[in-house]
Amino acid sequence: MQTLLIVSHPDIIESGSQQYFLNSIKQHSNITIHHLEHLYPDGKIDVAKEQDLLKQHERIIFQFPFYWYSATPFIKKWQDEVLGEGFGYGTKRQPLAGKEFGLVMMIGVAEREYQAGGEELFSISELTKPFQAMANKLGMVYLRPLPVFQFFYMEEEEKMNNLIKYWQLLTMDKDISLATREKWLIEQLEQIVNPDEAFSPLTFAIERIQANRDKIDELKMVLDDMFLK
């Protein structure tokens, strides 16, 4: 699966959270990082090129700071121009149908404020309805989003937890079965194993997960046999 990560931020160099997340995926062969302000410094979007890029990816993610409960002006401009008539609507062929769509949002306010009675009044699910409606219009599958609340107040462990959720949103199959998550974890571990080392704790971890999986599959077969006979 190829993922197109469309990033927009008015001042990305100054954003510690953006840098933290983006630096962690620079080497990933299945992710195309697509930073709008960097690619189009004059603001003029190459619509045909963007549409081609969308067709070449199975998962599309918008990553942006959640200012005023929405995406950046550049993402809105991208939506209005790239998803224009004949591509985004007003056509029966729906070129993006069946692909997946997700959001990564950096949020300055605490999670507890996003509810009735909280300072921000509405939940993230309520505030992102325009994006859910967009996915619906395009025939895309809307993924569970990743809202990152108050990154700068996080302890290191919490940051790491968010990083793993980030990698999962970008690269893990939507199917949430244990087998899928194990397969994904092994792939991630294999990417960071040092091939020069004869033995490492990571190799050991991979072997253990695979052994457990084999055992589970074996037990399943026994169970199936019992019921089929």
Next chain:
Amino acid sequence: MQTLLIVSHPDIIESGSQQYFLNSIKQHSNITIHHLEHLYPDGKIDVAKEQDLLKQHERIIFQFPFYWYSATPFIKKWQDEVLGEGFGYGTKRQPLAGKEFGLVMMIGVAEREYQAGGEELFSISELTKPFQAMANKLGMVYLRPLPVFQFFYMEEEEKMNNLIKYWQLLTMDKDISLATREKWLIEQLEQIVNPDEAFSPLTFAIERIQANRDKIDELKMVLDDMFLK
């Protein structure tokens, strides 16, 4: 009451609906028409000037085409910059608190599609939550919006009905009592009466409305007297 009408459209000259509504209020002394693309052709917003303008008005309206279930990129840019830290948030003084906020949206799809089971999945109330949350954050009163659905398919009478709703959103007090609506109607009629004509149907209409109002007030006084004695 002074109203600031913040208009944004990527191609306003070509938009028949925008022209229809804007032309009808050109002479209105209580409305400041503020067309962002016209005022800032290079996209650079004079933040201090915009903030001053907001302070001078009691009602703020955004008018835009409802592309991808949201406002234009320029309105988002305006929000992010003008309603920045120290003015829009991160300050206790809330310079816009108590003022009113409303939306005028030109919408290409039929109203019936904006619901569960409809093509657009969500209602306008659901899709405009980011603006409701903004009004909440600023301490502003969120007004009943004016979504104009499929202007070009409208009969002349329907267009006129929408025009009246438009004028009401821009100039009528929020209080929806009959007395308020009568007062507003008389003001509107007086504006279009030709002073050179000794008698016109409009003058007659104004007199009738006022006479009815006097009668109602009289009856109210009688009723109050009955209960007080």
